[in-house]
Amino acid sequence: MKTINSSVIILLISLFFSGITQGQNYQNIIEQHIKAIGGRESWDKIKTMRSEAMLKSNGAEIKLTFIQSDKKGMRQNISFMGMDxxxxLTPTEGWNFMPFQGQTKPEPMTADEVKKGQxxxxxxxxxxxxKELGKTLEYLGTDDMDGTECHKFKMIGKEGEETTFYMDAISFYIIKESQKINLNGKQIESSTLYSNxxxxxxGIVYPxxxxxxxxxxxxxxxxxNPKLEDSVFKLPK
Incomplete structure (x- = not known):
């Protein structure tokens, strides 16, 4: 009968407890992040949201309004070049109307676009x-982003899509996320930066x-939690 070398046993035990510790540590990091942005309870109270913003791009200013109802619908209004x-998007359908891109009437989103936007x-x-969305999370350790030490996470969706998050190791705020997207048949990396x-x-903390x-x-x-009419997520007549 063969015996297992004691050093092998020690190594296996060490790896086992190292895995447990890493899992506990990254769960603690997530909880620190949730606490930093206002806490789970404050976020759970949000059922609707309406926000106004200004997009500055290539010297142009574009006025944006975002209207969202949790799991029911979202709408983005865009004012540019004197046109609106x-x-x-809803759980079952969506439309785009971009007159500044030459559209003369609303165009329905494809089934794939609706699915990807859910x-x-x-x-x-x-x-x-x-977790509710069926995604998994991997902790990738720490990384340096322009001089800021960050916790790095990879989130994987049900269809295999990946998003990488960079979380400030001191504030626990997300300061960057990146994902690979398909653009004209080519895969490119798209990054988003969050600040202020x-x-x-x-009670929530928002970038x-x-x-x-x-x-x-x-x-x-x-x-x-503004009051929203159901018609806001319907195609205007």
């Missing part, structure tokens, strides 16, 4: 909703500045 457009219907932080985190009267390759979006007003 919009994008509407995660956006869930109000709440990604680290609060990921501000505590709202309702008032969001940047990326498209420009920078500055939020000027955020309303929590």
């Amino acid at each position: 457009g919009y994008s509407i 995660d956006g219907l869930h109000l709440g932080d990604a680290f609060i909703t990921y 985190y501000t505590r709202l009267p309702e 008032m500045a969001v940047g990326g390759g498209w420009g920078e979006t500055i939020f000027t007003k955020i309303e929590i």
Whole structure:
């Protein structure tokens, strides 16, 4: 009968407890993040949201209004060049109307576009909703992002889509997320930067500045739990 070397046993035990410790540590990091952005209870109270912002891109200023109802619908109104457009998404359908891109009437989203947009219907932080959405999370250790030490996480969706999050190791705020997207048949990495985190009267902490390759979006007003009419998520007649 063969015996197992004692050093092998010690190594296996060490690896086992190392795995447990790493799991506990990254769960603690997530809880620190949720606490930093106002706490799970404050976020769970949010059922609707309306926000106003200004997008600055290539010297142009575009006025944006976002209207969201948790799991029911979201709408983005866009004012540019004296024209008003919009994008509407519900659990079953969606439409885009962009007159500044030459559209003369609303165009329905494809089934694939509707499917890919569903995660956006869930109000709440990604680290609060990921389990509900059937996603998994991997802790990738720490990384340096422009001189800021960050905890790095990879979130994987049900279809295999991956998003990488960079969380400030001191504030526990998300300062960057990146994902690979398909653009004209090519895979490119798209990154979003978050800053100017501000505590709202309702207790949540929200990034008032969001940047990326498209420009920078500055939020000027955020309303929590405003009353919304059902018609806001329906195609205007």
